[in-house]
Amino acid sequence: MHRPVAMTSALLLFSLFAAGGSAIAQTPSASAADRTAKPAAEVEKILRGRYLVDSGACGDCHTPLKMGKSGPEPDLSRLLSGHPQGLVMPPAPTLPAGPWLVVSSATNTAWAGPWGVSFTANLTPDGATGLGRWTAKQFADTMRTGKHLGFGREILPPMPIPAYKHFNDTDLDAIFAYLQAIPPIKNRVLAPLPPAGAASSAKK
Numbered sequence: 001m002h003r004p005v006a007m008t009s010a011l012l013l014f015s016l017f018a019a020g021g022s023a024i025a026q027t028p029s030a031s032a033a034d035r036t037a038k039p040a041a042e043v044e045k046i047l048r049g050r051y052l053v054d055s056g057a058c059g060d061c062h063t064p065l066k067m068g069k070s071g072p073e074p075d076l077s078r079l080l081s082g083h084p085q086g087l088v089m090p091p092a093p094t095l096p097a098g099p100w101l102v103v104s105s106a107t108n109t110a111w112a113g114p115w116g117v118s119f120t121a122n123l124t125p126d127g128a129t130g131l132g133r134w135t136a137k138q139f140a141d142t143m144r145t146g147k148h149l150g151f152g153r154e155i156l157p158p159m160p161i162p163a164y165k166h167f168n169d170t171d172l173d174a175i176f177a178y179l180q181a182i183p184p185i186k187n188r189v190l191a192p193l194p195p196a197g198a199a200s201s202a203k204k
């Protein structure tokens with residue numbers, strides 16, 4: 001299930017950097033080689049970021065699932081774009097008391113639990129609805145502190161902040177570089193909803 005994601009991101013990168021690659025191939029002079037040195041390092045950083053995003057399972061929650069022939073599969077036309085804005089979720093089902101605690105949508109992008117309902121964020125570089133206007137520092141601060149942009153509201157479960165805060169600076173920089181290199185997708189993700197109890201007590 002994960003292999004197609006990796007392959008598609010590889011293809012994306014190939015198409016993204018096809019122009020740079022052919023420039024490298026066509027420029028024999030030393031000055032041209034100097035000019036290509038930085039992009040090559042940038043490509044390496046982006047590839048490392050893709051590796052970390054794929055192995056860190058970001059797509060499991062941030063790429064919506066769609067129903068395929070042999071079960072749910074990632075909808076690669078929506079790579080890492082978060083909970084689809086057109087998918088309006090009905091109220092979360094009330095679970096019986098007992099060991100079941102969390103429910104998720106068929107897309108794996110909306111989650112209801114004791115914290116309320118959370119929707120996975122759009123991680124693509126769209127300027128209006130994704131991370132297009134974020135800086136690498138804002139991204140790193142978010143992942144480290146578990147707060148939006150490093151100082152805003154608390155980022156809710158199931159975003160695995162307790163695991164990801166251990167990424168080092170180089171890792172986070174590479175992840176951000178990859179996320180900025182994938183196709184931007186316009187998809188406005190809803191703000192989280194408070195827990196049912198909190199919502200009704202807020203109304204009182």
Ligand code: HEC
Pocket residue numbers: 052053056057058059060061062111118119120121123139142143147148149154155156157158159160164175191192
């Ligand atoms: C188990 C599911 C899950 C996984 C895996 C996951 N996320 Fe998330 N992520 C979420 C949810 C849900 C939210 C929204 C939480 C909220 O609204 O408070 C979120 C929010 C975020 C945000 C905050 C966006 C903002 O506007 O503040 C960033 C950044 C992010 N995720 C990046 C990542 C990256 C990078 C990875 C992989 C290294 C990843 N996520 C893996 C579920 C997940």
